[in-house]
Amino acid sequence: MPVLDSLPKDPNSVSRPGALREQVPVSEPVPAVRAGFFPSCSNPDCATGWMHLLRSRAVPIFEGGWSCSAGCTERRMEAAVRREMEGRSPETRLYQHRIPLGLLMLEQRWIDAGQLRRALEAQRRSGEGRLGSWLVRQEGVSEHLVARALGLQWSCPVVSLPFHDREAMASTLPRLFLDAFGALPLRMATRKLLYLGFEDRPDPVVALGVERMLDVRVEPVLVPDSEFRAAHTQMLSASFPRVELLEVSSQAQVGRALSRVVEKVKPVESRLVRMRDFLWLRMWRRQSPGIPADAAQVEDVVCAMERP
Numbered sequence: 001m002p003v004l005d006s007l008p009k010d011p012n013s014v015s016r017p018g019a020l021r022e023q024v025p026v027s028e029p030v031p032a033v034r035a036g037f038f039p040s041c042s043n044p045d046c047a048t049g050w051m052h053l054l055r056s057r058a059v060p061i062f063e064g065g066w067s068c069s070a071g072c073t074e075r076r077m078e079a080a081v082r083r084e085m086e087g088r089s090p091e092t093r094l095y096q097h098r099i100p101l102g103l104l105m106l107e108q109r110w111i112d113a114g115q116l117r118r119a120l121e122a123q124r125r126s127g128e129g130r131l132g133s134w135l136v137r138q139e140g141v142s143e144h145l146v147a148r149a150l151g152l153q154w155s156c157p158v159v160s161l162p163f164h165d166r167e168a169m170a171s172t173l174p175r176l177f178l179d180a181f182g183a184l185p186l187r188m189a190t191r192k193l194l195y196l197g198f199e200d201r202p203d204p205v206v207a208l209g210v211e212r213m214l215d216v217r218v219e220p221v222l223v224p225d226s227e228f229r230a231a232h233t234q235m236l237s238a239s240f241p242r243v244e245l246l247e248v249s250s251q252a253q254v255g256r257a258l259s260r261v262v263e264k265v266k267p268v269e270s271r272l273v274r275m276r277d278f279l280w281l282r283m284w285r286r287q288s289p290g291i292p293a294d295a296a297q298v299e300d301v302v303c304a305m306e307r308p
């Protein structure tokens, strides 16, 4: 009773349970501890005002910001979707101005003109396959030499894969990105540097996406064909994070659908990154962000977007 007696008499509140909380007057400054525990809503258009301090939720967190309600999470997600989709254009001109692989190998005297001519001819006749594979398959050129040439062509290191810890690496990406981008997470060099392997060309857009998502520096490297394919196939059987594939027809729907998932999972952190034609939402259940110790600590949502 002494507690109740010390509060201002208010006929509207005294009789109801929970009234103590509701009696905080509007003008009262927010106690510092509570303000720190429940930071202000990260939705810039939030209309809830100081009332959100009374809401007992500490999660979900999206891109480092707490939101006071499902509506505010949705506004923030919509803004993030707009941000990711902005300036998106058909990405076909990315790979211009490279010295053709054949010329480069010829210049290095790794092949002769006859080998190049026959490989080009075989590639043209079959209408498929990369020149490098034709040189290996038909002209007996070593795979490592082709990989070295590709490394020169893309100014990108070439690495061998004596050992690949596929379980440790499986928590870095959704499984479907391995196929969609021909990317293979190889290993962490330090806690802040991830080697991301590619078969024939490094993909800077994918590397940047992973960097933004995981807070690590990503170094794209090339892996010789047969090693890449063997490791890639083996990795598909590792334990990847749970992933939900979202089918939506409009950009507005994506924001709504993704925010609903965030509200349901209530992650301690979540982020949205576009990886070419995919939007990738990652949610950390416990520790965040970065690469989780095991795949069960995160959940992914992947949404394929139509080409503009």
Ligand SMILES: [Zn+2]
Pocket (backbone or CB within 6 Å): 041, 042, 043, 046, 047, 048, 052, 067, 068, 069, 072
């Ligand atoms: Zn809010």
